[in-house]
Amino acid sequence: MARSIDVSDLDIYYGDFLAVQGVNLTVRARSVTAFIGPSGCGKSTMLRSLNRMHEVIPGARVEGKVMVDGQSLYDPSIDPVAVRRQIGMVFQRPNPFPTMSIYDNVLAGNRLNSRRMKKAEADDVVERSLRRANLWAEVKDRLGRPGMGLSGGQQQRLCIARAIAVEPQVLLMDEPCSALDPISTSAIEDLIHELKADYTIVIVTHNMQQAARVSDDTGFFNLKAAGQPGHLVEFNATRKMFSNPDNAATEAYISGRFG
Amino acid sequence: MTTTLEEAPPRRPLTMTAPRLPGWAPVLVGVLAVCGSGLLALLAGWGAVAVFALAVLGFLVALPLWSLAVEGQRSATDRLMTSLVWTASGVAVVPLAWLVLTVVRHGLPEVNASFLTFDMRNVVGDQQGGIYHAIIGTLLVTLAAAAISVPIGLFCAIYLVEYGKGKRLARWVTFLVDVMTGIPSIVAGLFALALFVLLFGPEIRLGFGGSVALSLLMVPIVVRSTEEMLRLVPDDLREASYALGVPKWRTIVKVVLPTSLGGIITGVMLATARVIGETAPLLVVAGKTDSVNVNLFGERMTTLPVYIYYQFTQPGTVPFDAPPGTEAPGIARAWGAALVLIAIVMALNLVARLVGRIFAPGTNQKKG
Numbered sequence: 001m002a003r004s005i006d007v008s009d010l011d012i013y014y015g016d017f018l019a020v021q022g023v024n025l026t027v028r029a030r031s032v033t034a035f036i037g038p039s040g041c042g043k044s045t046m047l048r049s050l051n052r053m054h055e056v057i058p059g060a061r062v063e064g065k066v067m068v069d070g071q072s073l074y075d076p077s078i079d080p081v082a083v084r085r086q087i088g089m090v091f092q093r094p095n096p097f098p099t100m101s102i103y104d105n106v107l108a109g110n111r112l113n114s115r116r117m118k119k120a121e122a123d124d125v126v127e128r129s130l131r132r133a134n135l136w137a138e139v140k141d142r143l144g145r146p147g148m149g150l151s152g153g154q155q156q157r158l159c160i161a162r163a164i165a166v167e168p169q170v171l172l173m174d175e176p177c178s179a180l181d182p183i184s185t186s187a188i189e190d191l192i193h194e195l196k197a198d199y200t201i202v203i204v205t206h207n208m209q210q211a212a213r214v215s216d217d218t219g220f221f222n223l224k225a226a227g228q229p230g231h232l233v234e235f236n237a238t239r240k241m242f243s244n245p246d247n248a249a250t251e252a253y254i255s256g257r258f259g
Numbered sequence: 260m261t262t263t264l265e266e267a268p269p270r271r272p273l274t275m276t277a278p279r280l281p282g283w284a285p286v287l288v289g290v291l292a293v294c295g296s297g298l299l300a301l302l303a304g305w306g307a308v309a310v311f312a313l314a315v316l317g318f319l320v321a322l323p324l325w326s327l328a329v330e331g332q333r334s335a336t337d338r339l340m341t342s343l344v345w346t347a348s349g350v351a352v353v354p355l356a357w358l359v360l361t362v363v364r365h366g367l368p369e370v371n372a373s374f375l376t377f378d379m380r381n382v383v384g385d386q387q388g389g390i391y392h393a394i395i396g397t398l399l400v401t402l403a404a405a406a407i408s409v410p411i412g413l414f415c416a417i418y419l420v421e422y423g424k425g426k427r428l429a430r431w432v433t434f435l436v437d438v439m440t441g442i443p444s445i446v447a448g449l450f451a452l453a454l455f456v457l458l459f460g461p462e463i464r465l466g467f468g469g470s471v472a473l474s475l476l477m478v479p480i481v482v483r484s485t486e487e488m489l490r491l492v493p494d495d496l497r498e499a500s501y502a503l504g505v506p507k508w509r510t511i512v513k514v515v516l517p518t519s520l521g522g523i524i525t526g527v528m529l530a531t532a533r534v535i536g537e538t539a540p541l542l543v544v545a546g547k548t549d550s551v552n553v554n555l556f557g558e559r560m561t562t563l564p565v566y567i568y569y570q571f572t573q574p575g576t577v578p579f580d581a582p583p584g585t586e587a588p589g590i591a592r593a594w595g596a597a598l599v600l601i602a603i604v605m606a607l608n609l610v611a612r613l614v615g616r617i618f619a620p621g622t623n624q625k626k627g
Contacts, residue, residue, distance in 0.1 A: 088502060
């Protein structure tokens with residue numbers, strides 16, 4: 001069920017401002033791809049352009065091609081809503097719906113799209129998603145409580161459960177652990193390893209060790225200079241990136257000597 | 260020219276204590292100020308308001324001066340500002356409390372079951388009259404006004420926040436809404452009158468015309484408050500919903516509106532409370548009658564503010580055998596009606612608060 005993504009010559013704009021320029025990469029199916037790079041270099045922008053979340057911001061647009069399983073994502077005939085049902089996303093800050101209980105939050109993707117479900121089926125989806133997100137044991141006795149009552153790490157895992165409850169083909173994660181403590185981070189990394197069997201995962205992270213731990217491929221983004229668009233410096237297997245990168249800038253960034 | 264460590268200047272002792280006035284100092288100064296101004300007033304023969312004003316002034320001068328002498332400048336400024344803030348909030352509350360007290364004192368004797376259930380048809384002199392027709396009128400006219408303004412205001416706010424961001428049309432709408440907020444209510448009434456006169460001829464007076472006039476006043480308030488509430492919904496939630504493949508309209512209906520529902524309902528209630536006391540537009544377009552009229556679309560319709568106005572301007576005559584100093588019967592009815600109106604507005608406010616609390620998104624333990 002997982003899908004690969006081919007990106008070719010992608011330019012991403014906010015209005016007239018070119019944020020990311022000339023990206024070419026391939027995200028392999030059933031693998032974890034990490035995007036690393038300094039702040040403001042367009043990693044998140046790049047990620048958001050992979051499920052057409054980018055255009056939610058007024059004036060934002062994209063030039064170039066993103067091919068998912070042979071279909072061009074930015075073709076006029078493509079429905080962005082349908083795209084997002086296939087390509088889920090987890091955000092940097094946990095954002096459970098404040099009006100909904102834990103149970104309803106997990107089912108939100110199905111409920112909001114008014115998919116009819118039997119009670120037993122819904123229960124099943126909730127339990128399966130929460131188990132996969134490593135949260136079931138902690139919340140199984142209080143599924144009716146508001147999702148906002150959980151701790152930050154639990155909320156983030158709830159958001160992951162919510163994202164995988166609609167069974168997307170691809171899961172995009174935008175710094176999912178940046179607000180979490182090491183224990184929750186480790187839980188989420190374990191989860192990423194488990195999910196890799198069924199999903200294609202793209203993760204943006206500031207944490208080099210995390211990229212090295214969880215990903216199979218890594219893309220390093222950088223800015224040529226302040227005010228210049230971000231670009232993809234190097235895209236390679238993670239093992240190679242962290243041991244013997246092709247590009248000197250990559251090595252400098254990864255080893256902490258930036259610039 | 261050699262400097263050694265021994266020659267370094269000695270460390271100043273770390274002082275973290277400062278002289279402080281005792282905790283009862285403000286109370287003492289307050290009591291003294293009241294006593295002093297009271298004494299002065301006794302000698303000069305002033306009234307209670309002067310005593311109070313002088314006491315406040317004395318307190319405002321004395322406490323900071325004492326503080327300056329003992330505690331230093333920063334604390335003195337702090338005490339002066341604190342006292343000023345307290346005084347200002349007190350002064351702000353006094354008229355309100357006074358008003359409510361006066362209305363209750365004059366109105367309460369008049370309000371009883373008959374007053375609430377009688378109308379004014381064929382009531383002469385000090386016969387038992389009532390406000391039943393005016394209550395019915397107020398509720399119907401205001402309800403119809405809300406029924407017109409809430410959908411318009413809500414959809415307008417949704418357009419402004421969710422669809423019109425940065426568009427020229429949205430800027431114009433915002434500007435016009437701001438202008439509408441400032442429309443004098445009598446102008447809204449005249450507009451509604453002109454509209455209905457154009458449609459139905461010069462003799463037309465109807466309750467619905469009043470509703471149209473009130474909705475002109477209400478729409479901008481509803482738009483403004485709803486807009487603020489919708490803006491408070493974090494974009495994170497919208498994006499979370501989009502990322503689940505939920506279409507935009509469903510995101511608005513199922514995520515944005517429920518999240519801000521409490522605030523929206525509060526805003527609507529407050530807008531209703533704001534227009535329920537309008538007199539001028541209703542005077543112009545809804546007219547005045549002494550009978551119960553439950554048909555919004557035909558005949559004149561009295562509302563409480565208009566009733567109060569007429570009872571006050573045409574209070575009837577004092578019976579010739581009444582003791583001197585007796586008020587005309589209409590005056591008492593006006594006070595009674597004012598009390599009922601205030602009670603309705605306060606009830607609306609309380610309901611608004613309650614509803615706001617009930618629908619506020621639950622954050623039982625801690626915030627995320």
